[in-house]
Amino acid sequence: MSKDKKSKAPKQAIGVDIGGTGIKAALVDVRSGELLSDRIKLPTPDGGEPEAIAQVVVELVGRLDDERTTPVGVTFPAIVRHGRTLSAANVSKRWIDFEAEAFFEQHLGRPIHFVNDADAAGIAEDHWGAAKDVDGLVILTTLGTGIGGALIYKGVLVPNAELGHLELDGHDAESRASNRARESEGLSYEEWATRLQRYYAHLEFIFSPDLFVVGGGVSKSSDKFLPLLDLKTPIVPATLRNNAGIMGAAALAVGL
Numbered sequence: 001m002s003k004d005k006k007s008k009a010p011k012q013a014i015g016v017d018i019g020g021t022g023i024k025a026a027l028v029d030v031r032s033g034e035l036l037s038d039r040i041k042l043p044t045p046d047g048g049e050p051e052a053i054a055q056v057v058v059e060l061v062g063r064l065d066d067e068r069t070t071p072v073g074v075t076f077p078a079i080v081r082h083g084r085t086l087s088a089a090n091v092s093k094r095w096i097d098f099e100a101e102a103f104f105e106q107h108l109g110r111p112i113h114f115v116n117d118a119d120a121a122g123i124a125e126d127h128w129g130a131a132k133d134v135d136g137l138v139i140l141t142t143l144g145t146g147i148g149g150a151l152i153y154k155g156v157l158v159p160n161a162e163l164g165h166l167e168l169d170g171h172d173a174e175s176r177a178s179n180r181a182r183e184s185e186g187l188s189y190e191e192w193a194t195r196l197q198r199y200y201a202h203l204e205f206i207f208s209p210d211l212f213v214v215g216g217g218v219s220k221s222s223d224k225f226l227p228l229l230d231l232k233t234p235i236v237p238a239t240l241r242n243n244a245g246i247m248g249a250a251a252l253a254v255g256l
């Protein structure tokens with residue numbers, strides 16, 4: 001980008017992070033990653049249907065920018081290819097093969113940048129968080145309802161790495177190793193760590209990364225399970241926590 005274009009580039013953007021249980025948004029300073037507003041959150045409507053989710057997104061964006069001038073980035077927990085959602089692991093099946101970006105643009109009345117949730121979180125951790133100073137291959141995984149994955153090589157995102165859907169011991173990995181699996185099966189952290197060990201050792205063998213970053217709400221308790229893992233690759237908790245998706249979406253909205 002030329003110096004002139006850079007000075008005209010927007011300095012703020014709105015990030016919206018759509019998850020299985022909540023939809024969060026904030027205004028972000030895209031030069032520093034700092035949140036310029038409170039993080040606002042509304043529950044994800046039951047069933048996760050497109051119209052109901054769009055209404056919530058319109059409400060949140062309207063609260064942050066009623067003039068409709070600020071760039072907007074939106075994350076979604078599915079494969080996103082050229083604005084189209086191609087999967088729906090933990091949301092309504094209506095999102096499969098759905099022109100989601102255009103749909104949100106219609107509802108919001110402005111262009112947006114639409115991206116997979118883990119990819120947005122990976123970009124934010126790479127710019128501003130746990131992977132900031134790491135050169136080489138960074139793999140971010142989010143351990144939540146599902147498992148999200150982001151592959152970032154020297155700052156460049158390889159989109160839609162669906163690392164939660166690798167097969168592990170004959171199962172979809174996220175059905176065994178997500179935080180939801182830990183909670184719903186009542187696993188102790190030690191029991192869960194045995195599954196995480198299998199999972200991360202498998203990822204390590206396939207990709208030989210330089211760093212694993214572990215995100216998702218449970219990463220705030222990472223001292224209970226990360227020290228139990230025995231890997232050659234350093235593995236660290238995400239540092240941006242709940243804000244990573246919002247920050248990454250905002251960054252992508254201005255083309256960072």
Ligand code: BGC
Nearest residue numbers: 077078079089118146147148
């Ligand atoms: C989806 C991914 C998503 C991840 C985390 C998985 O089930 O397939 O696209 O990134 O959950 O939300």
